[in-house]
Amino acid sequence: MTRKVILFGDSHLAALKLATGRIAPPEGWEVSFWGTAGTRFRNISWRDGCICPDDTATEQAFARFSGEGITRLDPAEYDAVVFVGARIRPGAILPDILNHVAHPTRHLTREYIGLVLAEHLLRHSTYQMAAAMAAGGKTKVYLNPISFETAGKQPRPRAYKVAREATHDHVSEIWRLTERLLAEDGITLIAQPVETIVEGYYTDARFGVGQKDHVHKNAEYGALILERIFDALSQKTKTAIRKAS
Amino acid sequence: MAETSHPYATLAPDAFWRSAVAERDAMEITGLWKPKFPITQDMRIVTAGSCFAQHISRAVQERGFNWYNAETAPGSAELARRYNYGVFSFRTGNIYTTRMLNQWFRWARRPDDCPDIYWTSDLGFQDPFRPNIEPDGFATLSEARASRRAVLAAVGDAMRKADIFVFTLGLTECWRSADGQIEFAACPGTSAGHFDPVEHVFHNMGFKDVTRELSRALANLRAVNKRVKILLTVSPVPLTATASGQHVLTATSHSKAILRAAAGTIAAEHEDVDYFPSYEIITHPVWGGRFYAENRRSVLPEGVAFVMDQFFAAIGAEAAAAPKQKPRRATMTADTDDLVCEEEMLAAFAPNSTRGAS
Known part of the structure; x- marks a missing residue:
């Protein structure tokens, strides 16, 4: 039986799309994409248990990217939905958290960090859509948030001096807390691999694109994420098989 | 006619x-x-003390002064405040007595x-x-210890x-360990912990106690910061309860008289210590109690605004800076009930509690 996964997101989907030739999906899985540039995300909403464009222009914008004539995302049609990027940017809050966590004399309790992360996530309508979709129980929901900015390409002066000394262990701890939070909403986190992170809260320049683009990532990075997504789907398949037997 | 020659003539x-x-x-x-x-405005202002001191923290920030937050936190201002960040310059919560202030300063240095010691519940x-300080308690002892280390580091920082250290004296009544070595922030068993009549002893600080502990606290402060100036105030908020x-009512008069005299005395003895009369402005019969809420204890936003207007006028900052965020009075009206005040917890234990008005 063919299983269907849809990767839904903003321009950060591009890296994954570019990598599709490099990584094969798990056996029996069919992959499709539905997304558009982030600005159009202002014009989508959660209606009747689906993610729907609010106007024709947005519908067309999504159709252009997916090329598959999908006009809305109905979770009932998929075995898994992966939110990719989708305007959810840990880089907006993690440097400040890491600036405290990596500081030699400061301390934030895990509970407090969890609340800061939750507060940040819940500000995003796309996160609320993911949570609503997971709560609906019709599909399995995954979230791969936007990666950190690319090292060496920042247009602004760097802030958060202490956070730049944060280790992979520090970031891993934040990912674990995020994973737990998402799990409470029925969502599985596909986090940025810590081995792609440098200088505390930047993405290694080898995963960057273009000279002036400090945001998007290349196919190599996309392949790393796809690999994790497919691993997670494989786990889901194994679990389903175990349950069936 | 003889010229007037007595000292009052030229006042x-x-x-x-x-x-x-x-x-x-x-x-x-x-x-x-x-x-x-x-x-x-460029001076680093550090604030600590009883509930009323929180108003000073807010007001100086809203007027664009350089209020120093030594223990910052990520997240929204609302979340941070709920977890007692940004209430005072460090996350000690209210420091009601001069002994408690000295205790924190001493521990920050050593x-x-x-x-x-920690309480479990x-x-x-x-x-x-x-x-x-942590509304739902610390999940583990190691987190409680790490947080304690962090606050001591922040107090030390x-x-x-600090260029200006503002301290609001709040209470004389306190609870200490039986050997008198440790003072607790509140009576054990009220807002937290369990009361043990053998281990926990009531103490009502007298004038000498208050001035001695304040002098020691300031000595600890000056030992690490020679240039700091100190501004003392006395909280006009009456006691919630007396032991x-x-x-x-008489216990309140007794305590406040001691605190006022101690603050005035220390200020008179030191050039770098001043006293700002927020206590008088709120409590004096001249204003007929108009700055108190119906419970005759909580200070109304207009009272706080009047106090702070006097403060800023005196330092020549009346028009120095527009409020950075919302209009001050509106902010205070909205947030008055949110002041973090452990002492309020006592009211919950009072017989026939009527704390709703505060």
């Missing part, structure tokens, strides 16, 4: 009750405070002297020296970096 109008008070509308009384030293672990055996 300014504000030295005479008739011209300074009786012949004026109460709301037009000015010049209540003549600052000993300048306070400018963290190993800070006793490694259904909420996990609580810090006896700031029992409500603020002590070293002294007196009526709470």
Whole structure:
């Protein structure tokens, strides 16, 4: 039986799309994409248990990217939905958290960090859509948030001096807390691999694109994420098989 | 006719009750405070003390002054405040007594002297020296310890970096360990912990106690920061409850009289210590109790605004800076009930509690 996964997101989907030739999906899985540039995300909403464009222009914008004539995302049609990027940017809050966590004399309790992360996530309508979709129980929901900015390409002066000394262990701890939070909403986190992170809260320049683009990532990075997504789907398949037997 | 030659003859109008008070509308009384030293917007202001000191923290920030937050936190201002970040310059919670202030300053300088004691409850672990600082308690002892180390580091940082240290004296009544070595932030068993009549002893600080502990606290402060100036105030908020055996009203008068005298005495003895009369402005009969809420305890936003207007006028900052965020009065109106005040917890234990009004 063919299983269907849809990767839904903003321009950060591009890296994954570019990598599709490099990584094969798990056996029996069919992959499709539905997304558009982030600005159009202002014009989508959660209606009747689906993610729907609010106007024709947005519908067309999504159709252009997916090329598959999908006009809305109905979770009932998929075995898994992966939110990719989708305007959810840990880089907006993690440097400040890491600036405290990596500081030699400061301390934030895990509970407090969890609340800061939750507060940040819940500000995003796309996160609320993911949570609503997971709560609906019709599909399995995954979230791969936007990666950190690319090292060496920042247009602004760097802030958060202490956070730049944060280790992979520090970031891993934040990912674990995020994973737990998402799990409470029925969502599985596909986090940025810590081995792609440098200088505390930047993405290694080898995963960057273009000279002036400090945001998007290349196919190599996309392949790393796809690999994790497919691993997670494989786990889901194994679990389903175990349950069936 | 002989020339007038006595000292009163040349005094300014504000030295005479008739011209300074009786012949004026109460709301037009000015010049209540003549600052000993300048306070400018670029100076780092550190605030600590009882509930009322929180108003000073907010007001100086809203006027664009350089309020120093030595213990910052990520997240929204609302979330941070709920977890007691940004209430004072460090996350000690309210410091009601001069002994408690000295205790924090001493431990900040010598963290190993800070006793490694914590209370346990259904909420996990609580810090006896700031029992409500983590609203749901610390999940583990190691987190409670790490947080204690962080606050001591922050107190030490603020002590070293302060240009102006503002401290509001709140109470004389306190609870200590039986050997008198440790003072708790509140009576154990009220907002946190369990009361043990053998281990926990009531103490009502007298004038000598208050001045001695305040002097020691300031000595600890000056030991790490020679240039710091100190501004003392006394909280006009009456006691929620007294364990002294007196009526709470007379106990309040007793405590506040001691605190006011101690603050005035220390200020008079030191050039770099000043006293700002927020206590008088709120409590004095001239204003007829108009700044108190119906419970005759909580200070109304207009009272806080009047106090702070006097403060900023005296330091020449009336028009120095527009409020950075929302209009001040509106902010205070909205947030008055949110002041973090462990002492309020006592009211919950009072017989026939009527704390709803506060």
